[in-house]
Amino acid sequence: NSAPQPTDVSPIEVPTAVREAARAARRVTVLTGAGMSAESGVPTFRGAKGGLWEEFDPMTLASQRGWDADPDLVWAWYAWRIGLVRALEPNAGHRALARWANGGGVEVRIATQNVDDLHERAGSEVLAHVHGDLFALRCSVCGAPFEDEPEIPAEPVQRLEPPLCGECGEYVRPGVVWFGGMLPEGAFDAALDACLDADLVLVVGTSGIVYPFASLPDIARGHGVTVVEINPEDTDLSSGVDHVWRATAATALPALVE
Numbered sequence: 001n002s003a004p005q006p007t008d009v010s011p012i013e014v015p016t017a018v019r020e021a022a023r024a025a026r027r028v029t030v031l032t033g034a035g036m037s038a039e040s041g042v043p044t045f046r047g048a049k050g051g052l053w054e055e056f057d058p059m060t061l062a063s064q065r066g067w068d069a070d071p072d073l074v075w076a077w078y079a080w081r082i083g084l085v086r087a088l089e090p091n092a093g094h095r096a097l098a099r100w101a102n103g104g105g106v107e108v109r110i111a112t113q114n115v116d117d118l119h120e121r122a123g124s125e126v127l128a129h130v131h132g133d134l135f136a137l138r139c140s141v142c143g144a145p146f147e148d149e150p151e152i153p154a155e156p157v158q159r160l161e162p163p164l165c166g167e168c169g170e171y172v173r174p175g176v177v178w179f180g181g182m183l184p185e186g187a188f189d190a191a192l193d194a195c196l197d198a199d200l201v202l203v204v205g206t207s208g209i210v211y212p213f214a215s216l217p218d219i220a221r222g223h224g225v226t227v228v229e230i231n232p233e234d235t236d237l238s239s240g241v242d243h244v245w246r247a248t249a250a251t252a253l254p255a256l257v258e
C-alpha cells in the first residue's frame with residue numbers, strides 16, 4: 001500500500017533543476033536498478049551477495065553456464081533471494097513512486113532491472129521487468145510455468161535441488177534473464193518507447209553497466225528528454241545525464257514527490 005508513512009517525510013533538499021523538471025513533467029519514466037531496493041534490505045548486485053555465495057561471481061550464478069555446471073548451487077541462491085524478498089517490505093522510495101503515479105496529473109511509468117516485486121507491493125504498475133521476475137518459475141527444458149510453491153529453506157543452504165517440472169520432470173528455474181540470455185519479449189522496446197515518449201527520465205539506483213538496459217538513458221537524452229540520475233555514488237551514466245542527485249532512493253523520491 002502506497003499510503004505515506006511517518007518515515008516518508010524526507011528532510012533532504014531537492015536540487016532546484018530537478019524540482020523544476022519534475023514540476024513541468026507530464027510523462028515521467030523511471031528506470032530502476034538494485035539501488036532502488038537497497039533500503040528495503042535487498043543486496044545490490046555489486047554489493048554483498050549473501051555469505052554463502054560470497055566466493056561465487058554473480059554473473060556466473062546468473063548464467064546458463066552456471067546453471068548447467070551446478071543447478072543445485074544456482075537454485076539455492078535463487079531460493080535464498082526468493083525467501084529474502086518475501087520477508088522484506090517496499091521502502092519509502094517505492095511508495096513515493098506509487099503515490100506520484102496514483103496522484104494524477106502526471107503519468108509515471110516504471111521499467112526495472114529488478115527481479116523483485118517491491119514496486120508492485122508498493123502499489124505501482126510496472127511497465128517492464130526487463131531482466132525478468134524472481135517469482136515466475138518455469139521448467140528449464142519444456143518452459144512450462146511452475147505454479148506450485150517451491151520449498152524455501154528457513155536457513156539458507158549453499159546447494160538445493162531445484163523443483164521438478166510437473167510436465168516433463170526436468171528442473172524448474174527462476175523466470176529471470178541470465179547473462180547472455182534474451183530479454184523478455186517486448187520488454188526492452190516497451191522501456192525504450194516509454195523513454196522516448198517521456199519529458200523526464202529518472203535513473204534510480206543503477207550502476208549502468210548491464211546492457212542493453214544501460215543504453216536507455218543515453219538514447220532518451222539523444223532524443224531531447226531530460227535525464228536525472230538519483231544515486232549516492234558516481235556511475236558510468238553520470239557523465240551522460242542532465243542532472244545528478246547524489247542521494248538515496250528512499251530519501252530523494254519522497255522529497256521529490258511531496
Ligand SMILES: CC(C)NC(=O)[C@H](Cc1c[nH]c2ccccc12)NC(=O)[C@H](CCCC/N=C(/NCCC(=O)O)S[C@H]1O[C@H](COP(=O)(O)OP(=O)(O)OC[C@H]2O[C@@H](n3cnc4c(N)ncnc43)[C@H](O)[C@@H]2O)[C@@H](O)[C@H]1O)NC(=O)OCc1ccccc1
Binds near residue numbers: 033062114182183
Ligand atoms: C555486465 C555486462 C558487461 N554484460 C552485459 O551487459 C551482457 C552482455 C552484453 C550484451 N550487450 C552488451 C553490450 C556491451 C557489453 C556487454 C553486453 N548483457 C546481457 O547478457 C543481457 C542480459 C543481462 C541481464 C542479466 N540479468 C540480470 N538480472 C537477472 C538475474 C538475477 O537478478 O539474478 S542483470 C542484474 O545485474 C544488474 C545489476 O545492476 P544494477 O541494478 O545497476 O545494480 P548494481 O549492484 O550494479 O549497482 C547498484 C547501484 O545502486 C546504487 N545504490 C546503492 N544503494 C542505493 C540507494 N539506497 N539508493 C539509490 N542507489 C543506490 C549504487 O551506487 C550502484 O550504482 C541488474 O541489471 C540486475 O538485473 N542479454 C543480452 O544482451 O541478450 C542479447 C545478447 C545476448 C548475447 C550477446 C549479445 C546480446
